[in-house]
Amino acid sequence: MKRPKMNILACLAFLAAWSAPLAQVTFKDAFPGLKFDRVVCIAEMPGMAVKTYAVLEQHQGMISIVQQKSGVWTKQTMYKFTVATSNETGLLGIAFHPDYKNTRRYFIYYNTPGALKDVIEEREADATLIKDAGKAKVLISLDDPADNHNGGSLGFGKDGYLYAAIGDGGGQNNQFGNGQNRKALFAKMMRLDVDKPANGKNYGIPADNPFVNDADPDVKREIWAWGFRNPWRWTFDPVNGDLWVADVGQNATEEVDIVAKGANYGWPNMEGPDQYIGTKDASMIPPVFSYSHSSNRTCIIGAAVYRGDPASKFYGNLFVTDENAWVVYAIKKNATGLASSQTVGNLPAKPSTMNHDFESRILVGIEANAQPIYQLDGPDLNPSPVSLFSRELKERFARTRFAARGSVLPAGFFAGASSATLVDMNGTVAATLTSRNPVLGDGIQPGLYVARIPGSAAKPELLVIR
Ligand SMILES: [Ca+2]
Structure with missing residues (x-):
């Protein structure tokens, strides 16, 4: 396919836009x-x-x-x-x-x-x-x-x-x-x-x-x-x-x-x-x-x-x-x-x-x-x-972790346990993770989860999957 020719003004505008710092x-x-x-x-x-x-x-x-x-x-x-x-x-x-x-x-x-x-x-x-x-x-x-x-x-x-x-x-x-x-x-x-x-x-x-x-x-x-x-x-x-x-x-x-x-x-x-x-x-x-x-x-x-x-x-x-x-x-x-x-x-x-x-x-x-x-x-x-200052959240959750979908769960997530459940914001168990370093696969949607070790008295963690 033949590419349309760019006129000189369009070229200059393109170059100006390309060279100007983009607002972050x-x-x-x-x-x-x-x-x-x-x-x-x-x-x-x-x-x-x-x-x-x-x-x-x-x-x-x-x-x-x-x-x-x-x-x-x-x-x-x-x-x-x-x-x-x-x-x-x-x-x-x-x-x-x-x-x-x-x-x-x-x-x-x-x-x-x-x-x-x-x-x-x-x-x-x-x-x-x-x-x-x-x-x-x-x-x-x-x-x-x-x-x-x-x-x-x-x-x-x-x-x-x-x-x-x-x-x-x-x-x-x-x-x-x-x-x-x-x-x-x-x-x-x-x-x-x-x-x-x-x-x-x-x-x-x-x-x-x-x-x-x-x-x-x-x-x-x-x-x-x-x-x-x-x-x-x-x-x-x-x-x-x-x-x-x-x-x-x-x-x-x-x-x-x-x-x-x-x-x-x-x-x-x-x-x-x-x-x-x-x-x-x-x-x-x-x-x-x-x-x-x-x-x-x-x-x-x-x-x-x-x-x-x-x-x-x-x-x-x-x-x-x-x-x-x-x-x-x-x-x-x-x-x-x-x-x-x-x-x-x-x-x-x-x-x-x-x-x-x-x-x-x-x-x-x-x-x-x-x-x-x-x-x-x-x-x-x-x-x-998570409210950084929220006393309530600090009382209820041990910590907050961030992870990208498709990444490996952060080290230490299980704290020595063999599995953990991820509960979504509707209170539904979204996943049960059973290996020590599971990959967060496509089955888990991005969002905020409460991560809890079954049977453990330890405070749950908040996990943010991007
Ligand atoms: Ca004064």
Whole structure:
């Protein structure tokens, strides 16, 4: 058959498409039918009977509850605060107590209207867990000298302590002198024990915080790490507990830090890895990743870690984006530092936060009113079928394994037993495996199975066959 001739324009278009980097991630509406105003946090709530998110709408001062009912996403109000509403202020962070189901305790960070304060507050939900009960205790309240650089994320570490980051006070060029001042809570990552209040405060200081024994009594015992400019969004890796901070830079460089106990990340002596104001000291920790201001890239927005499918090339990657360029970065570290960084796509709208849920969906809030929440999508971003934090699942299953159809079952699967049954999600025995290393044949459809050793008291495993 004679091939049709390709004209020169078609040829050029073909070559352009072939040579342009293909976006590795695309985007979809995470909650079809719902719209939100200036979303700064999308937090999945622990211990809930159905999958539930708390979405913070910054200037509305709103905690919105998002749940799926009969296949339809619904939105209702948990609580509406009166907050400051200039650009960087508002309702900025939320974290749920690790045992939220029983304690009903949650924590928020917001800015007050009028005389500007940065407030971290403990609140309580009612028995429904999705309505505020009207009980509040202030943990931290700082008079804030300027309405920018307020940090904002809150989160609980695997150690059960509450972490909170606040920016350098604001203005520009560290004008309030907080960056390297350990007698101020501005420009710091704090670590608080919310279960053991002490010294007349509604929180305690963990005994292993880095400066609890500092000779200077004015050095703040709350400090976990220091030298930040505006740690607007940050997150924990749900698997290894790494604390990733996206710290917004001044005029030249944006940075990502992996935060260690007692470490100094350098602001304002450093901006990114470079000397800025004053002396760059060898004790100051350079970022694990940074990028220069160019091509509209001016303000880093984090931060979410993908821990869905262990076979994915993005497993363990941190995702961040830029407020003005909308480009999405995937960043991976190794034991010594940055292993790789790449741009993997471009958002369809101006971002204000990226968050991961318990199944490693990467969600993006948009800095405008009446917007969807986006979800990063693509063949390498499948959500985990197992909630990484779900206490219930961890209690019921020994572990989760992934296997491709046609592959050999992972070593050790039988744990010394001679057979195992695979039960599908309808409760039907899909297969009985009887050899030590059976091949997962075509008779077993891709899906999620409970794998159990007959007669064994051992916890069953979850097996995901792709
Ligand atoms: Ca401020």
